[in-house]
Amino acid sequence: MIEHSNLEEYLDPVNYDLEFDGEMDKYQFYLELARSSPGEVLELACGTGLTTIPLSKAGITMTGVDISSAMLAYARLKAGGLTVTFMEGDARTFESDKRFSMIYLTGNAFQAFLSDQDQNDLLTTVHKHLQPHGIFAFETRNPEGTDLSDQEETEWGSFIDKDGKNVKVSGTQCYDASQHIMHWVTMRDSGDKRTTSRIACRFTDQATLQSLLTRHGFRVEHQYADWDKTPFSPSSSSIISVCRKC
Template sequence: MFTDADAAALYDLLNPWDPENAPGDRFYHELIMAADSVLDVGCGTGTALACARAAGHQGRLVGLDPDRAALDRARRWADVEWVDGTAAEMSWQAGFDLAMMTGHAFQCLVGDQDVRDSLAAVRAALRPGGRFVFETRNPRARAWEDWNPSNAVDVVGLLDAAGRPLRVWHEVESVAGELVSFSGTTADHDGAVLRIDRARLRFLDVAPLDAFLAEAGLAVDGRYGDWDRGPVTGTSREIITIARRR
């Protein structure tokens, strides 16, 4: 068997939070360390906030996620607040200087109402002038075209909780406008399938994204196409947004 807890542990192995060597992690880490109070929406296993606390952050750090297995793993760090829930379910009022969504978590908001409700809750959670920072994949770069079994990742030298070497790959099942449906397969190194997860992501371009932000009362302060703060172009992999509560 390959449990939800195993999947959360594997995620950490494949995606270690490393501000020293990973530009995207460094981008967010610097923002966290400069803010007195931080809300990580879709915090997953909590490594971003745990890293900030270990680096000396003295303020309030709150992680929110609906994935209970991921939160169970996050709760290894008792000096951070961990909350089970989704963005749209938040009820904080003017409690944070910074809200963020890392790891392309914003793309999990696939319906218009999901986006509207989540952005409204994020704005409400921010103090006046507070910032919401997130990234989404640039649809013009068509990242999903690389999601196929030929790009499988062999987890060489990394083992899951059961001590197995693993192979992980993704496969697109459909592309319908802004929505990409795909499967993620985890297998033993010999190819025996242990688990298949399915998901949909939304690829919003700049114009519709900004329309949603403006409707929610969030003004774009910064927009980048890479972690070095370069402009968004047709070949940029990312649309990185810093929005401020009006």
């Protein structure tokens, strides 16, 4: 199941955007993919629309689904008069009469599905809502290319928050090898305030991923290491998968 604590990362959508916005190469990757399969596009786990909105601005008819009402409220505010639909829902149980030409998840959202059942339910949802031969794309961290060792608090970076304060970001990690789940604790320190949030992410290796996608009726057409479409290798830090519904 998706742990309740995972939602702690998404309680402050404005600062979330300030910390994570600006991945132009990623936006361009998904835009090019959407243009290669004309029709309506669905983003699952869309959050504040960091990717949904740029694609909508580029003329793609978009629907975004997310489990967090706070993130969606901010997404709708940012979207203004754009032709984009935001819906609250769980990607494992989402139901729509629409069939989409492309469905994607980004921000490593695939890793938020922590059990075999979660992954199966997600992929069942995707397959059901894709048009025949539609595209499914997502990225996930590659366990073979990631340092999974337990780590004490280390500095991860910084950003300027909505109040103009410099926020230092640090965190710890602890990997449960039996469940393939990483538990991260993130600390954000603005000088007069320090917050803590927790998130759990499942790591799935390439071979397991390939088997899982095949069982659910997808053909993997491409796997990349980065948004520049560098071919995936076992040491790559990411697995960016582009699949076709069989």
